[in-house]
Amino acid sequence: MKQLPEKYYLTHFEEFIHYIESSSAHLLNDKCQHFIAQFRSLDHNAKCMLVRVLNRKSAFVERTSLQYQEIENPNDALNELRRAKFIARINKHTFSEFITNLNKQALIELAQVSHLDKPNKSAKKDAWFNFVNHQIQYDEVKKHAVTQSFYYFNLVHDFQYLLFVYFGHLGGALNQFSMRDLGIMKTRTQSNRVSAHFDSMQDAQSAFFHCQQYASCKNLPADQAPLFAEQLLKCPQPYGTLATEKYHHTLYKTALQLENSDALYLTLLSKSEHPSAVEKLIREKHKLGEHDFCKTHLSEIIKEPPSETLLLFAQDFLARKYHKKRTSILTDMLKSGPTSLGIDEAYIGSVEHGVKDYYARQGVTSYFSENKLWRALFALTFWFELFEHEKSGHHNGFSYLPYLLQENRFYSELGDEIEATLARFENTQTWLTHIAQMCEQHKGQATGLFSWQAQLHNVLCEFIQAAPTAALINQLRKIAQNFKQYSDGYPDLVVFKEDGVYLEEIKSPGDSLRRNQLITIQSLIESGFKVVIQATHWQVDPNQSYVVVDIETTGGKKEHHRITEVGMVRIENGNIVDTWQSLVNPMRHIPNAITQLTGIDDAMVKDAPVFADLANEIAKFTQGAIFVAHNVNFDFGFIKQEFARLNQPYHRAKLCTVKLARKHLPGHASYSLGKLCHSLNITLENHHRALDDAQAAAQILLLVNKQRV
Numbered sequence: 240m241k242q243l244p245e246k247y248y249l250t251h252f253e254e255f256i257h258y259i260e261s262s263s264a265h266l267l268n269d270k271c272q273h274f275i276a277q278f279r280s281l282d283h284n285a286k287c288m289l290v291r292v293l294n295r296k297s298a299f300v301e302r303t304s305l306q307y308q309e310i311e312n313p314n315d316a317l318n319e320l321r322r323a324k325f326i327a328r329i330n331k332h333t334f335s336e337f338i339t340n341l342n343k344q345a346l347i348e349l350a351q352v353s354h355l356d357k358p359n360k361s362a363k364k365d366a367w368f369n370f371v372n373h374q375i376q377y378d379e380v381k382k383h384a385v386t387q388s389f390y391y392f393n394l395v396h397d398f399q400y401l402l403f404v405y406f407g408h409l410g411g412a413l414n415q416f417s418m419r420d421l422g423i424m425k426t427r428t429q430s431n432r433v434s435a436h437f438d439s440m441q442d443a444q445s446a447f448f449h450c451q452q453y454a455s456c457k458n459l460p461a462d463q464a465p466l467f468a469e470q471l472l473k474c475p476q477p478y479g480t481l482a483t484e485k486y487h488h489t490l491y492k493t494a495l496q497l498e499n500s501d502a503l504y505l506t507l508l509s510k511s512e513h514p515s516a517v518e519k520l521i522r523e524k525h526k527l528g529e530h531d532f533c534k535t536h537l538s539e540i541i542k543e544p545p546s547e548t549l550l551l552f553a554q555d556f557l558a559r560k561y562h563k564k565r566t567s568i569l570t571d572m573l574k575s576g577p578t579s580l581g582i583d584e585a586y587i588g589s590v591e592h593g594v595k596d597y598y599a600r601q602g603v604t605s606y607f608s609e610n611k612l613w614r615a616l617f618a619l620t621f622w623f624e625l626f627e628h629e630k631s632g633h634h635n636g637f638s639y640l641p642y643l644l645q646e647n648r649f650y651s652e653l654g655d656e657i658e659a660t661l662a663r664f665e666n667t668q669t670w671l672t673h674i675a676q677m678c679e680q681h682k683g684q685a686t687g688l689f690s691w692q693a694q695l696h697n698v699l700c701e702f703i704q705a706a707p708t709a710a711l712i713n714q715l716r717k718i719a720q721n722f723k724q725y726s727d728g729y730p731d732l733v734v735f736k737e738d739g740v741y742l743e744e745i746k747s748p749g750d751s752l753r754r755n756q757l758i759t760i761q762s763l764i765e766s767g768f769k770v771v772i773q774a775t776h777w778q779v780d781p782n783q784s785y786v787v788v789d790i791e792t793t794g795g796k797k798e799h800h801r802i803t804e805v806g807m808v809r810i811e812n813g814n815i816v817d818t819w820q821s822l823v824n825p826m827r828h829i830p831n832a833i834t835q836l837t838g839i840d841d842a843m844v845k846d847a848p849v850f851a852d853l854a855n856e857i858a859k860f861t862q863g864a865i866f867v868a869h870n871v872n873f874d875f876g877f878i879k880q881e882f883a884r885l886n887q888p889y890h891r892a893k894l895c896t897v898k899l900a901r902k903h904l905p906g907h908a909s910y911s912l913g914k915l916c917h918s919l920n921i922t923l924e925n926h927h928r929a930l931d932d933a934q935a936a937a938q939i940l941l942l943v944n945k946q947r948v
Contacts, residue, residue: 241421245309251416252290255405258635263404263435266443274397277323288316289325294413298392299329299340305390317390326390333391334377338368345385346371352379403447407436407481407634407645409454415637425685426636434642436634442479449477449485456493464496468503472510480646491516514548525560534561547724547758572752572760576772584777585865585892590747591731592892594773598734599863600784606698608733608742614726615689616699616711617718619677620670621660624653626686639687650720657719661712670708671700693887702733705740710767717762728759730770741769748776779947784864785810785894787940789932790874791837793825797880801825802850803839805878806929807860808937813944815937819860820930822847837927850881858882858889866891869912869936896939903946904939912936 244250256275259267267275281289287310292300306313320326329337338346346367350357353374358366380386392398402411418424437443452471459467471493477486490511497504508520517540525533537553544550558564586593591607598605606612618625625631625641630652634642643649650657664670678696689695703711718725730744742763744756752760752772760770787808794800802823809817822839824847834840857878868874871893882889897910907918912932916923921938925931 243417243420246287247417247420248290248294248413249287251413251420252286252293254416255401255413259401259404262634263437263443266404266435266437266440267401268440268444270394270397271401274394274401277325281319281323282316284310284312284316285319285323288313289320290413292320292326292390292392293398295392297340298395299333299337300326300390300392302388302390321390324393327393329377329381329386329389329391331377331381334386335372337386337389337391338371341368341385343367348385349375349380349383352383400444400447403450404436404443405635406637409450411637419636434632434634436642437479437481439479442482445475445478445482446485448475449482449489453485453489453492456489456496459493459496461496464493465500465503468493468497468507472506487511487513487516491519494519512545514546514552517545517549518552521556530561537561547721547762548754551754551758551761572757572772576774579774579776581778581780582775583780583783583865583892585783585894587747587777589890589892590775591745592890594743594745594775595732596784596863596892598732600782604701604735605732605743606694606702607731608702608729609731610727610729611689611692612698612702612733613714613718613729615695616674616702617715617726618686618688619674619699620664620715621657621719622677622681624656624660625649625688628653628656633687641687644722644726647721647723649722650716657716661716664712665708667703667708670703674699674703698733701735702740705735707767710763713766714763714768717766725759725762728753728755728757730756730760730763734771739769741771743771743773746772746774748774779944781944782812785867785937785940786861786864787867787896787933787937788861788874788878789868789929789936790877791833791839791927791929792877793827793829793833795873797876800877801827802877802881803829803833803837803844804929805853805857806931806933807857808930808933809860809864810937810940813941815934817860818930818934819856821853821856823853824849838925839928851885854882854885854887858887861891864891866893867896867936867940868893869896869932869939871895871897894940896936896943899943899947900939903943915939 256278260275264272278286278289287307288305291305291307291310302317305317310316317326327333338349341349343364346364347360349371350367353370355374358370399409402413403409405411415424419426437446452474456467456471471489477483488511490507491513494504494507494511494516497507505520505523508516508523511517517536521533521536534557537557540549540553541557544553580594580597582590582593582597586596595605595607625644631641631643633640634645638645641649643652664673675696683691714725730742732743732745734741734743744752744760746752760772763770787810789806790802791804792800792802803825804822805820807819808815809819822844824844826849829839829841829844866875866878872895875891875893879889900907900910900915904919907915909915909918912935913923913926915921916935916939919939919942921935923931923935
């Protein structure tokens with residue numbers, strides 16, 4: 240693994256502070272400015288010690304844990320931090336929070352100052368915490384060794400606000416810099432343009448407060464919900480987009496915890512503008528018989544819809560409750576789809592793969608699309624506007640999305656440029672050339688919108704050529720105008736047939752359309768696309784393709800051991816049609832115990848291809864088929880792990896002949912491959928060689944399928 244410099248953490252903190260000073264100084268109050276000035280005034284060792292403290296998960300830090308080889312005179316550094324008031328001893332104001340951070344042994348030691356009956360030493364930590372919390376006062380233990388052994392980081396709130404200013408949300412932490420430099424976390428290359436997340440201090444502080452409120456309400460104990468709700472109704476009104484969004488979401492989330500308290504529950508819902516709160520309020524009022532109230536509000540939503548989500552709800556609810564319509568829009572759309580498609584039950588949990596493989600057997604080309612295809616097309620089409628325009632960019636390297644998308648201002652800021660680009664791409668060839676150039680110039684760059692995949696360029700080009708150009712332009716315009724609304728919910732597949740291209744949403748038995756999917760599907764239809772809702776049902780398909788696989792390995796753990804041999808048997812329409820086998824060089828020693836079992840030794844695999852040289856053949860041989868093996872998770876796990884080492888995904892539906900045989904061929908003493916083959920009179924001459932074992936497992940599958948069909 241890549242090694243970081245000795246004092247990497249200080250370098251990261253300096254980068255953190257530099258960004259705040261250069262882009263966000265206008266967001267800092269006097270206390271935060273003082274925090275930074277005090278940090279600047281510290282000597283080098285004290286700076287290092289402070290950043291070490293800041294990287295701790297808790298604001299309470301044990302002194303003995305603050306010993307670092309690279310920090311000279313750590314006690315002097317700690318004393319300087321105390322003088323600068325960055326850290327302090329535990330006091331009566333921090334004692335209650337302090338004991339929540341102690342382990343059981345420390346709580347037991349504090350409890351010894353009391354003469355009251357104590358919990359048994361075997362009691363759980365909670366019992367000891369409750370005793371200390373209720374029976375021990377700070378003054379009794381302020382000089383206790385446990386209390387004296389900890390420091391408290393004194394400026395928690397100010398530092399949390401600085402993190403919020405940098406990341407734009409509450410989830411940011413300094414260790415993300417380390418993960419970036421180690422390559423664990425991908426970030427965008429920092430540009431010369433840096434931008435604050437907020438326009439003003441009032442905007443930032445209001446957002447910080449309401450984000451904290453939202454975080455608190457999600458982990459709120461039930462008995463504290465009423466008091467929290469009362470305080471929420473009295474808290475400062477939000478200022479700015481993020482604060483307003485979090486405030487209304489907090490009202491809604493808190494209301495959900497108070498459904499048994501009608502007055503307060505309905506008050507919170509009525510105050511909230513969150514779409515789910517507005518919908519729930521109307522539903523609750525309808526239950527209470529306040530039909531005029533509901534009808535008025537539904538009509539207002541339809542007249543001036545705050546969002547597509549609420550518009551869809553209002554139209555549907557008004558039609559069913561007031562116009563006597565029996566079924567919902569979602570149900571109608573599902574019913575209007577084509578005849579249900581039978582998919583082999585092996586695809587339970589991955590029905591989309593089952594439909595895609597079904598189309599492949601019919602000679603029909605289809606690709607997984609969902610949000611990935613649309614986000615990639617959007618990003619590559621508007622690359623300049625999103626990433627290179629003077630008004631565009633990210634707040635910093637850790638920003639997930641370009642800030643114009645994050646703030647849903649992409650079209651309002653760059654509408655003229657966006658329309659000019661779309662006008663250019665009315666010429667399909669110009670569009671294809673542009674996509675090719677963007678892929679060549681920017682492949683691999685993190686965008687926050689999509690991940691680069693091997694066939695991305697080809698799929699996009701095929702889609703652009705086959706789809707109606709006007710429909711593509713219409714939908715991309717909608718995404719640009721309202722990214723938050725139209726960046727997800729897209730159908731599973733794009734399907735290419737002789738009569739053109741269409742988009743297909745796959746639904747397994749019992750599944751239903753989510754509202755965001757319905758909104759996006761309606762948008763696609765309005766844009767000019769053909770969209771199909773394809774229902775499915777489970778069956779055993781006698782014409783299903785299977786590949787029965789067996790592997791030999793250097794050991795039993797896929798994370799540490801490697802494959803030494805692969806054998807595969809292809810079954811089509813109930814008949815074995817092809818086999819494939821190869822030794823594999825595991826690039827490591829094969830243990831003697833493995834050689835005794837399989838007969839495969841180092842000399843046999845010395846000149847064999849490595850897995851990387853076989854990956855394409857294996858992927859092609861198993862394409863469009865169900866992956867079958869005896870104890871399938873072992874074989875599939877190793878194969879998938881080998882592809883992962885090559886940064887390639889490997890997805891196949893899978894079946895296990897052990898489980899199938901136990902269910903459909905009952906009564907055998909053992910279901911190990913060798914003993915089961917003996918019981919079933921299946922020939923197995925070279926047990927523990929891959930192709931022989933795969934051929935034997937294939938015979939078991941064929942016997943099972945006679946019982947399953």
